[in-house]
Structures are given as structure tokens and as C-alpha cells.
Amino acid sequence: MKDRLARLPLRTRLVAGFVVAMLVLLVAAGAFVYWRVEYALDRGLDDELASASATIEPLVGPTGRVTNPEAADATGAVWQVLGPDGTVLDAGGAAGETPLVPASALDRVDGGSRTLELGTLLPVTSRPYRLQVTALEDGPAAYLLVGVRRDHRDEALRELLLQLTLAGLGALAVAAVVGDRLARAALRPVEEYRRRASEIAGGADGWRLDVPEGRDDEITRLGHTLNDMLAALDAALAHERRFVDDASHELRTPLTLLSSRLQLARRRHRTVEEHERILDELSVDVARLAELAEDLLELGSGADPDDGPVDVGPVVAGVVERHRLAHPEAATGLDVSLPVEPLSARIGVTALERVVANLLGNAALHGAPPVRLTVASRADRVVVEVSDAGPGMPPALLQSATGRFTRSDEARSRPGAGLGLSLVEQLVARSGGELRLCCGGEHTSYGVASGVPCEHGPAMTVTVLLPRASA
Numbered sequence: 001m002k003d004r005l006a007r008l009p010l011r012t013r014l015v016a017g018f019v020v021a022m023l024v025l026l027v028a029a030g031a032f033v034y035w036r037v038e039y040a041l042d043r044g045l046d047d048e049l050a051s052a053s054a055t056i057e058p059l060v061g062p063t064g065r066v067t068n069p070e071a072a073d074a075t076g077a078v079w080q081v082l083g084p085d086g087t088v089l090d091a092g093g094a095a096g097e098t099p100l101v102p103a104s105a106l107d108r109v110d111g112g113s114r115t116l117e118l119g120t121l122l123p124v125t126s127r128p129y130r131l132q133v134t135a136l137e138d139g140p141a142a143y144l145l146v147g148v149r150r151d152h153r154d155e156a157l158r159e160l161l162l163q164l165t166l167a168g169l170g171a172l173a174v175a176a177v178v179g180d181r182l183a184r185a186a187l188r189p190v191e192e193y194r195r196r197a198s199e200i201a202g203g204a205d206g207w208r209l210d211v212p213e214g215r216d217d218e219i220t221r222l223g224h225t226l227n228d229m230l231a232a233l234d235a236a237l238a239h240e241r242r243f244v245d246d247a248s249h250e251l252r253t254p255l256t257l258l259s260s261r262l263q264l265a266r267r268r269h270r271t272v273e274e275h276e277r278i279l280d281e282l283s284v285d286v287a288r289l290a291e292l293a294e295d296l297l298e299l300g301s302g303a304d305p306d307d308g309p310v311d312v313g314p315v316v317a318g319v320v321e322r323h324r325l326a327h328p329e330a331a332t333g334l335d336v337s338l339p340v341e342p343l344s345a346r347i348g349v350t351a352l353e354r355v356v357a358n359l360l361g362n363a364a365l366h367g368a369p370p371v372r373l374t375v376a377s378r379a380d381r382v383v384v385e386v387s388d389a390g391p392g393m394p395p396a397l398l399q400s401a402t403g404r405f406t407r408s409d410e411a412r413s414r415p416g417a418g419l420g421l422s423l424v425e426q427l428v429a430r431s432g433g434e435l436r437l438c439c440g441g442e443h444t445s446y447g448v449a450s451g452v453p454c455e456h457g458p459a460m461t462v463t464v465l466l467p468r469a470s471a
Helices: 002-006 010-059 069-073 151-201 218-265 272-300 312-326 328-333 349-366 420-430
Strands: 078-082 088-092 113-118 129-135 143-149 334-337 371-378 381-388 434-439 442-447 460-467
Touching (some): 010 069, 010 129, 069 088, 151 218, 312 328, 312 371, 312 381, 349 381, 420 442, 420 460
Parallel strands (some): 334 371
Antiparallel strands (some): 078 143, 434 442
């Protein structure tokens, strides 16, 4: 049953729930009205019974006969005087000689009086009576039974039931229509959102849901949330497309070069020494291709960064040591200044290593010694600064230096793909930091502004300002 209800359309379930709630409310209200009317009518009959019983009871003689039948009949009620076994000792009105109640009902009258019903409301009976049985003092007459007809009372209740039923059915019909209109009106924006989402899923690009202005309800909040989701999906799709375009653009050249080298190597027979020399050249190209692919994957990764904290000094010292081992020719031209006390920043170890390694690699490849690496603390930021004595960047290039594959004309003749600063900018931004590029008095900032003043001379300087972590 539950599964079948779950398969019904939402609008049908809403209308059904509304109608059921109205049905419960109408039944409860109808039952209350019926009970109040029935109580009022029965109270009127009980007053008649009490009056008739008070008139007839003193007229019952010692033998069980009524001494003044005319006075008893004048009450307008039917009456019977019954013996202990329920036999009729005397009767008046339309009661007749047959007991109106069975003897078993008399057993439940214990020294007082009891009200009984004769006949039913539905179906209609020919003798509808409301009876009152009163226990008499010891003697041949044990009980006095007095009754009044309920015809008007039953007719009024039947009419009330009919009117309540008709009114209830009409109210349910109106509730169903109103509920359907309300459900349609409430779900119309949802259906519109569904159609628009279907069009977007079919290939429509850049579309957004039409959300009414000046409203703040569940539907409009859903529309704003869906629009935010669509914007995020568009950004993710654009990021993916840019990554694919960048990868295909930058990988095409080294792959073409590798293919050309292999074709040239197979044009004629070569000696072992020639083959080894060719393999050495190919290994260099493969290493550059692998490094390029690693940088592209790092840039294309959407994984959440490890935000540390990490002690910057030991991590930077480890990167510097590996750099010196990999570039022994530049070891004498590298000046490093690290803090004596622990200095923690909110950045992951791997991210910090990639940042420092890229900055040192760029300085060694495109700059000139001496290269200075400084780690210090300014305000609430941990500062990692790399400067060199090279020609630096022109002001126009500073504004776009972190773009993918951005390289100056002079740098195109040197190894590299122009992804180093782009990767640094992305890692620093993920950690909530700021990247600054300064050269010749010109300054450019990327990421979250730290508010720390920039004071650098004409030398090419790259500064990373990371949020400081509490000790």
C-alpha cells in the first residue's frame, strides 16, 4: 500500500492528503454538532419523563394498581407498573399488557432510576420510545416504567445526519478542487524548473532558472540553490574544457617531437653508440613530458587541500637541500634565511613543497644569482620570499604571469611550459594566502589580500603570504 501511494504523482498525494485532513476535521466537527443536538433533545425528553414519573409514582397503590388512571394518562406518557419478575401489574396509555423492557434490563436498576431506549434511530422503527425505569419500595409493585415517544427527536437527528453528510460531501468536493488548484499553483514553478533543467541537460549552455524577485519562500530558495548549482557546474565544465584544451595544446608539441625523433632514428641503421645517444635525447624529452603532465594534473585537480598547519622552516629547508642536490652548479648562488623559532602556517606540507620548489626552479631557470630565499613573519602572515638578480618580468607580463603557459619571448628558448607560477597561484589561493609578483617597482597581487604592505626594490621578487596558524 505504501509503495503504491509512493508511485502516485506528488500533486495527487498532496490533494489526497488535504482531502483526508478535511475529512477528519469534518467528521470531528459533525460528531460534535450531532452530540450537542442529541444531548439537547434527550434532555427535553428526560424532563418530560421526570415530570410524568413524579406524577404517576404517588398514584401506585399497595396492590400495584394505579389509583387514578385518568391522572396518569393525562401526563401524555405511556406507563407500566411491573412486578419483581417483570410482569405487568398495571398499564396506561399505549403501553399495553406486554412488558416494554425485558426482565434482564430491570436487574440493572438498583434503588434508583435508569433511562433506556426502545427502538433504533436507523433503521426507522414503529415504536421509538425513551423509557425511564424507577425502582419502587418493597411490595407487589417493584418498578414504574414511564416512556415518551422519540419520533420528533429521531426525525430531527436523521435530518441533521443527512444535512451533515451532504454538507460534508460538498465541503470535500470543494476541498479537493481548492487543494488541486493550490497544489498546481505550488508545483508550477517546480515543473518549470524541471523543464528548464531538462533543456539544460539536453545541451543548452549558460541558462538559468527564472526566479521571481522580491520573494523568499521554499520554491524561490530552491531556484536560487539550483542556479548556484548550475553556475558551479558551468564553472566546473569550463575548468575541464580549459584543462583539456591546455593539455592538448601543450602536449602536442613534445609528442610530435618524440614521434619525429623516432622516425629519424629508424631511417637508417645506426651503431650502438648512436642508438644510446638517441635514447638519452628521448629520455630527456620523456622526462620533460612527464613533468608537464604532472603539472597539468596538479592544476586540473579539484581535490580539497591539506590546510596544515605545518612548521614552514623545516619544510623549506628540505626543499632547498633537494634543490642544491639537483642543481649543484647553483648551490653557491643561493642564500637562504630561515627562522630560528617554529613558524606555523595553514598550508599542507606537499603544497608548501611544490610552491617553494617552483619558485626556486623559476629563479634558477629565468633569473640570475644571487638568489635569496627568506622565511619570516609579518603581522598574522608567514612570508616566503624568493628574489634574484635577473632581468625579471616586464610590467605587462606581471599582470598575466600566473596564466597557464604564459611565458615571455626570452623564456621560450629555455625549458619549461609556463605552468610554474600558475600552479603556485592555485596552491596559495587554496590555502587562503596571497601571491605577489614585484619587479622594477611594479607590483601585482593574486589571491586573498593580506593587507601587509609591499616594500620591494627593483629586483625580481616573488612573495607568498600564508595565513599564520596558532601554535
